[in-house]
Every structure is written in C-alpha cells, then in structure tokens.
Amino acid sequence: MAARGVVVIGAGQGGLDTAAALRAKGYEGPVTLVGEEPVLPYQRPPLSKGYLTGAVGHPELTLRPESFFGDQDITLVTGDRALRIEPDRGRVVLASGGFLTYDRLVLATGARPRTLPVPGADLSGVLTLRTLADADKLRGLIEGPPRQVAVIGAGFVGLEFAATARGLGHDVTVIEAQSRVLSRALTPQMSRWLARQHEDRGVRLLLSGELAALRGSAGRVEVVELRDGTRLPADLVVMGVGVLPRTELAAEAGLLVGDGVVVDRLLRTDDRSIHAIGDCARFPSPHEGRHIRLESVQNASDQARCVAAAICDGPAPYSAVPWFWSEQYTLRLQMAGLTAGHDETVSVGDPDGARFSVLAFLRGRLIGVESVGRPADHGIARRLLATGAGPSPDEARSPGFDLKSLAARAASSGPGRARAAEREKLPAHT
CATH class of the missing domain: 3.30.390.30 (FAD/NAD-linked reductase, C-terminal dimerisation domain)
Known part of the structure; x- marks a missing residue:
C-alpha cells in the first residue's frame, strides 16, 4: 500500500501532465500515476497520421522517457486498472488486487470510442482508432496493397485517417450522417472548404448517409450498407463516430456524472478531494457560460496544470481559452x-x-x-x-x-x- 498523497487515474496527456506539474510546483508528497495500457504514456494525435505512415515511431510517441519517473519520484503503474474508488476510505482498488490510498485523487480517465449497434459491427476488419494498440492493428493493414477503405464519421479522427489512407494510395469513402463534415466543430464555410480538399484528392464523401449494416463472409467485412440501400465494397472499415467519456468509476463512487464527470470551476467533483480533468470532465466554461466537455490535448494539459496549482498553491478557477488543431494532408x-x-x-x-x-x-x-x-x-x-x-x-x-x-x-x-x-x-x- 502506497502512502497517502496524490493518485492520478489515467496515464494519458492529462494524467502525465498532472504528475509532472505537481513536481514542477514543488509538491513533495507521493505521486502515483495509474495507466491501463502496458506502455509508457504517449501522445495520441500522431496515431491517425504520422504513426500510421511510419514517419513517427514508438520513441517519438513517448511523452517522457522511463527515467523521468524515477528522477521525479513519480510512481508509474502500467498495465493495471482502477477497479473502484472508495471515497470514504480514501483509496483506489486496483484490478491486480492492490490498492492505493490518497489525500487527493485526480480522474483523468479519458474517453472510449463510440461504436454503432448495427449488424456486422463485430466483423474482422472493422476497427476504431483511439489507442496505440488500435493504431498498430491499422498500421499493419494499410501498409500493404491498396484497400477499399470506408470511414464512418467525418469528425477529426475520421478525416485525419481518411487523409492518411488516401495519401498511402487506398480507395477511401467517408460516410457522414450529418449534412457536412465536422458540423459540430466548424463553421459552414470552413467545413465546405475542408470537404473540397478531400474531394480534390480523390476521397469520396457521402454526406447525410446513415449506416445500416456491415456485411461480409467468413467473418470478415466486405460491404458497407446504408439505409437508403447504397452498398459499398470495403475490406477495411474505421469507425470514427466520436467518443464517450469514461465515467464508470466516478458513477460507481457516487460522484455526479452527466456527459462527463461534473466538476466546478476549480475542477473539483462533489467530493472535494477528487478532481476530474480532460476528456472525462464536464466543467463550467467562463467563455460559454455553461458546463461543457472538451476533447483536446490543450484542454487536458491546461486542466492538469490548474489542478496541480490548486493542490500546491490554493484554488484558482479554470479559465483557459479552448484551442485545437488538426493536420490533414x-x-x-x-x-x-x-x-x-x-x-x-x-x-x-x-x-x-x-x-x-x-x-x-x-x-x-x-x-x-x-x-x-x-x-x-x-x-x-x-x-x-x-x-x-x-x-x-x-x-x-x-x-x-x-x-x-x-x-x-x-x-x-x-x-x-x-x-x-x-x-x-x-x-x-x-
């Protein structure tokens, strides 16, 4: 059992930045970072781009070398999962059977890819792209001869992957249920301009297209079927239909959740010893005048530093301006x-x-x-x-x-x- 201190659940960008910021601000207590994946913390944005092409390798993905954690006296737990939180005892129970006690707990659990409940969604060749393991599977499939690729969803991940696959010479069709690409993130002007960039490079865009089923034989996907009866050949289908915040731990611990773990302007849950940041957190935005949830590296990093400052220096409201980027072609x-x-x-x-x-x-x-x-x-x-x-x-x-x-x-x-x-x-x- 670790001594009490700060435990961070989730070893993505936000979780790592929380641990690093605590040490940078002089926090002297124990800091433990728990990650499910059996690898060092890594950056996700290149997974849909440079990593798939081979331009970015494992070393470039890694956010900090292994020596960093020893040098900073941060206990890194990889390949283990937080099974439950026991707020009344101030501890986290791990799937491996151990537990960690805390004075402050930071939930940086992120999000998981959404899938569509359609027939054939479990066929081989139907994939999502969120983790390094996901990217490794896709990388092995698109490094070979040209494929007929269908991307379900014209969000950032879907369009970035479409650009990468097209750049590698694959036949690519993007199917989007809305009437334009990135409809929730971009103005119509920028959305139309970006759609033209894809079409000019040979990507087929099917807008207002609703997926009905995935068909195949011998357990492998071969056809994408839309509700209007359109059938498209596809031997690789990538689902890019958004993500869902990972709130199960918080909900089971009795914390308030609702499209994310609900926090106040200091990023505290209704249990004041527990914070939530990044993709899993729903926070009050001073710029929007309401609670929102953002899925971005910027938001995760800025909130990590805000929480570290609150633990070390006293509370300060989170007020960073949201900003994002996307690389396509x-x-x-x-x-x-x-x-x-x-x-x-x-x-x-x-x-x-x-x-x-x-x-x-x-x-x-x-x-x-x-x-x-x-x-x-x-x-x-x-x-x-x-x-x-x-x-x-x-x-x-x-x-x-x-x-x-x-x-x-x-x-x-x-x-x-x-x-x-x-x-x-x-x-x-x-």
Whole structure:
C-alpha cells in the first residue's frame, strides 16, 4: 500500500501532465500515476497520421522517457486498472488486487470510442482508432496493397485517417450522417472548404448517409450498407463516430456524472478531494457560460496544470481559452474558441491559396477563429478571446482588415501587446 498523497487515474496527456506539474510546483508528497495500457504514456494525435505512415515511431510517441519517473519520484503503474474508488476510505482498488490510498485523487480517465449497434459491427476488419494498440492493428493493414477503405464519421479522427489512407494510395469513402463534415466543430464555410480538399484528392464523401449494416463472409467485412440501400465494397472499415467519456468509476463512487464527470470551476467533483480533468470532465466554461466537455490535448494539459496549482498553491478557477488543431494532408487547421452557435461569420485571406481565417461572431462579439495557413492569426485570436477583445463584424469586413493589423493598432493602448501577439505561435505538435 502506497502512502497517502496524490493518485492520478489515467496515464494519458492529462494524467502525465498532472504528475509532472505537481513536481514542477514543488509538491513533495507521493505521486502515483495509474495507466491501463502496458506502455509508457504517449501522445495520441500522431496515431491517425504520422504513426500510421511510419514517419513517427514508438520513441517519438513517448511523452517522457522511463527515467523521468524515477528522477521525479513519480510512481508509474502500467498495465493495471482502477477497479473502484472508495471515497470514504480514501483509496483506489486496483484490478491486480492492490490498492492505493490518497489525500487527493485526480480522474483523468479519458474517453472510449463510440461504436454503432448495427449488424456486422463485430466483423474482422472493422476497427476504431483511439489507442496505440488500435493504431498498430491499422498500421499493419494499410501498409500493404491498396484497400477499399470506408470511414464512418467525418469528425477529426475520421478525416485525419481518411487523409492518411488516401495519401498511402487506398480507395477511401467517408460516410457522414450529418449534412457536412465536422458540423459540430466548424463553421459552414470552413467545413465546405475542408470537404473540397478531400474531394480534390480523390476521397469520396457521402454526406447525410446513415449506416445500416456491415456485411461480409467468413467473418470478415466486405460491404458497407446504408439505409437508403447504397452498398459499398470495403475490406477495411474505421469507425470514427466520436467518443464517450469514461465515467464508470466516478458513477460507481457516487460522484455526479452527466456527459462527463461534473466538476466546478476549480475542477473539483462533489467530493472535494477528487478532481476530474480532460476528456472525462464536464466543467463550467467562463467563455460559454455553461458546463461543457472538451476533447483536446490543450484542454487536458491546461486542466492538469490548474489542478496541480490548486493542490500546491490554493484554488484558482479554470479559465483557459479552448484551442485545437488538426493536420490533414499538408494542411494545418487551427481553431481558437468555440464557434458553435455563431450567428455571423467573416472570412479574411485567400481560401484558394490555403491561407485564410474565418471569424465567427455571436451578437457582434468575436467567439472563435478558424485558420488555415495563418498561424499568426491563431495566436492573436487566442489573445483576443482571452481578454474579451476583438473586432466587430463590420470592422472585420473593412478593406484590408486582418488580425495582424488589429493587433498593430492595439499597440498604442497596450505597449508590446500587439508585437507579442504577432510573435505567438502554436506550440509544437503533441
């Protein structure tokens, strides 16, 4: 039995960053990080891109070398699962039979891929992409001769995998139940532009298409069948229809859950000794004015640092501006803020040259910016959204407007602010 301290369940980006941030802030008590997978903590974004092509290997995926955990006096438990939480005793029972006691517990349990309850979903050749083991299976299948690939779902993972598979020479069809790609994440303008990039590269997009069944023989998938009767040959099907937060441990422990583990603005559950972060947490966003759940590296890392600061320095509300990115083909899409619910958009730049941004407004207020090929716009947008500043739609439409010029004009009211905004770049891909 470990001495009491901080136990972190989940060894993904958020879990690892929590443990690292605790030590960076001088926390001296025991820190234990528990991960189900039998490997060192690794980054997930490359799994749908560089890892599948072989451009990124296992060493590059690993977030920290094994020596880091010894050097930082962090106990790393891999290949074991938290079976249950006993809040009244302040302990976590492990599937291996052991248990860990805690003063503070951090749930960084992440999410699991959704699947569709259709006939044939259990056929061989039907896969999801979330873990390193998933990626290893897919990598073995797409390294060979050309395949007929069907991707179910035009979300980030689905489109990133589609781009990777197409780049390797496979025949790719993406089937999306909504009327446009990334409909919940992007403005219609950016969604349409991105769809064209896929179609121009030979990907077939079937929008408003609803999966009915997967058919095959000898236990292997061969056909995708849609509800309108369309039948598509496919010897590899990748389900990219979103994820579900892993809340089972929290629910069984009596914590409040609802599309995630519900936390307050300090990322605490209704048991004040237990925090939740990352993909599994539903938190009050000061930018949205409601509880939301975000699935991103940025959110997991920022919340990890927030929780570590709360444990070491005292409580501080979580208020980071959401930002995201996605790499498809040679394109890098960057997003700052959340554009869902906008009522007006303005585009600046050159969409034909893949160097433009879409500014989204709600009742005249800037709420999000989507950028391709304009990294400075992304950095400036994050700064503007953090301060509640930003142009009006009319100003954004004025001849010659761009976010750089706005930042430059702001320099007189905040010395150096605009120059810093222009210099700000997206951190290295992780």
